[in-house]
Amino acid sequence: MxxxxxxxxxxxxxxxxxxxxxxxxxxxxxxxxxxxxxxxLINGVTKISGDLLFGDYSVSPSILPAIIGTLQLVGISILIAVPIGVASAIFLVEYTNNKGRLMRVIQVATETLAGIPSIVYGLFGYLIFVVAFGWGYSMLGGGITLAIMILPTIVRSTQESLVAVQGGLREGAYALGASKVRTIFKIVLPSAAGGIVTAIILAIGRVVSESAVLILTIGMVVKDIPASLMSPGTSLALDIYYFASHGYPDEAAATAVVLLVFVICLNLLAGALGKIIKKSTGETK
Amino acid sequence: MNPFQGKMNISVKDCNLYYGDFHALKNINIEIPEKKVTAFIGPSGCGKSTFLKTLNRMNDLVEDCRIEGEYKIGDVDIYAKDTDINMLRKNVGMVFQKPNPFPMSIYDNIAFAPRTFGITKKSELDEIVELSLRRASIWDEVKDRLKKSALGMSGGQQQRLCIARSLAADPQILLMDEPTSALDPISTGKIEELMDELKKDLTIVIVTHNMQQAARIADKTAFFLLGELVEYDDTDVIFTSPKDEKTERYITGRFG
Structure with a gap:
């Protein structure tokens, strides 16, 4: 043997x-x-200055318009994508039982959408908002395009968080006479909140880092703070591209540091919030 | 209005249940008396849990599940078109095999059902929470940590919490689906004592794999096999002089 x-x-x-x-x-x-x-960090940290961060662009290059623009884009895209995305996921998981033909079609659609290169979303946004709607380059058009771009990711991650909620909890709530709506809002969503918040923050990270979509939709106007949501503007990621391609390597490096720090903070925040929510719903022992 | 108030006996006539093409329950007829413990025994897959779940219509949640027959609690037809399912489930509580406390505080777990049915006053909720925990004889163990997460409790405590949570809905009937199969002998003993206490006020129906448990706690016992109710009688009759040969073979451990 x-x-x-x-x-x-x-x-x-x-x-x-x-x-x-x-x-x-x-x-x-x-x-x-x-x-x-x-x-x-080495190239950029020393180049950061008060003028660069908060100065007036007519005096010296400044990323203040980009900081404001980035915040606007995050605001618009999250306000649109989160309610629609979370509601879609609730429908898919809680009302279609996460299977069946409709479910499979939507599954394939969201996966495909999540895999499309962002420049394609940019082109779509350009053709719809800039050209067809006649808005020209606008923060609103850019924000909506970004919302469409992050929607599949939010739907998918929310779906996963909802599916991960133990079936026993839903049964327990129904067995106590709770309606479907009460079960979803009081039991399922709070249990899934940690995962959903993490998904939202990671989506913000994608919005902040996106450039291809914005070149085609908000116009990369680096010098002016957008007067309204219908004005063209810029974002931090676009500023890096602009500075690097227009002979401002130091400013590009400094902007990169700002963006990097921003993204790192977002990720830390995602982790921390996830933990806090888990604790408040009692998921940790 | 609560049409189930004070109605604790269950009467089922000609129940047939299908999962798609599969005929899972065949011609079940049973009268479950009030304020007694009735046990369903039988080998795995015999339909006893399935039948239990039809009593508070949890089978509604299963796709492709079709049911026929006449189900009455007291004189209320629970499968009538106008039955308020949430009201039915409030009155027919259920405890599951695996303890399923909600990921929230002990207090909020117990207050879930009263809040569902519109009780919001704190003094009232406090009273219900204490009473329910006392009825499930777990008050002394948790009274100092009502605001702590229910998930920090041991399995046995969690199961008694789930019983207390059901009691907080003020049910007339309590269904228990193998409530002790995931618990150690000491926790099991506590829950069995509890059932003896609770049957003074309500009807208990329990599914169990453990025949000694059925013999210890049940007043009536029903033996299920392959989707049929083979024999239903007083527990001592079932265990000492069963009429059906199949029942005898099962309780003496010769098959199943």
């Missing part, structure tokens, strides 16, 4: 090689990440 122990030993060299490979791979990944962050 074959000795099982020696069979295991025969593979030991392979396991060892595999382990070395994985360790090296991890090292390379970490190194790349650190290199990017370090490079951006």
């Amino acid at each position: 074959k000795n099982l122990n020696s069979a295991g030993n025969g593979n030991r060299k392979l396991f060892f090689a595999l382990r070395i490979f994985c360790t090296v791979a991890l090292g390379v990944s970490l190194l790349c990440l650190l290199a990017v962050v370090a490079y951006v």
Whole structure:
């Protein structure tokens, strides 16, 4: 009979090689990440100045219009995408039982939409809002386009959070005479809130980092603070592109730092909020 | 208005239930008396849990589930078109196999059902919460941490919390679907004592895999096999002189 122990030993060299490979791979990944962050910080931190952050563009290059523009875009896109996305997910999970033909069609549609390159969304936004609606370049058009772009992600992650809520909780609520609506709002949504909030914050991260969509929809007007939502404008990510391609490498590097810090803060916030919500709904022991 | 107030006996005639093409319950006829413990026993897949769930219409949540027959609680037809299902479930509470406390505080868990039915005054809720926890004999263990999460409790405590949560709806009937199968013997003992206490005020129907448990706690016992109700009688009759050979073979452990 074959000795099982020696069979295991025969593979030991392979396991060892595999382990070395994985360790090296991890090292390379970490190194790349650190290199990017370090490079951006080293080049950019010293270039940040009060004038750049809050100055008047007519005096010297400033990213104040971009900061305001970015906040506007986040506001518009989240206000539109979150209610629609969360409501769609509730419908899919709680009312169609997460299966059936409609469900599969929507599943494929959202996955496909999530995989479309953002420039395609940009082109769509351009043709609809800039050209067909005749709005020209506008923060509103850009914000709506971004909302459409992040919608599939919000639907998918909310769906996953809802599905992850134990079926026993729903049954428990129904068995106490709670209606479907009460069960959804008092039991299911609070249990899924951590996941939903994380999804929203990650979506904000995508909005903040997006540039392709905005080139085609808000027009990259870097010098003026948008007078209204119908005005053209800029965002932090667009400013990096603008500065780098118009002979302001220092300003580009400094803007990159601001954007990087913003995204890191968002991710930390996502983690912290998720934890707080879990605690308040008693999910941790 | 609550049409179920004070109605604690269940009468089922010619119940047939289908999951799609599968005939899961066949011609079930049973009269469940008030203020007694009635146990459903039988091997896995015999339909006892399915039948239990039809008593508070939890089977409505299952797709492709079709049911025929006459179901009455007191004189109220629970499958009538105008039955208020939420009111039915308020009056026919249910405790599940796996404890399912909501991810919220102990207090909020118990207050869930009263709040569902419109009680919002704090003094009133406080009273219901204390009374329900006392009835489930868990008050002394949790009275100092009512605002703490229910998920921090042990499994046995969680199950008694779930019983208290059902009692807070002031049900007339309590359905229990293998309530102790996930619990240790000490917690099981506590829940069995509790059932003995509770049957003074309400009707209890329990599904159990554990025949000793049925023998210990049940006044009446029903033996299910392959979707049929084989025999239903006083518990001591079922366990000492069953009329049906199949019942005898099951309780003596020769099949199932």
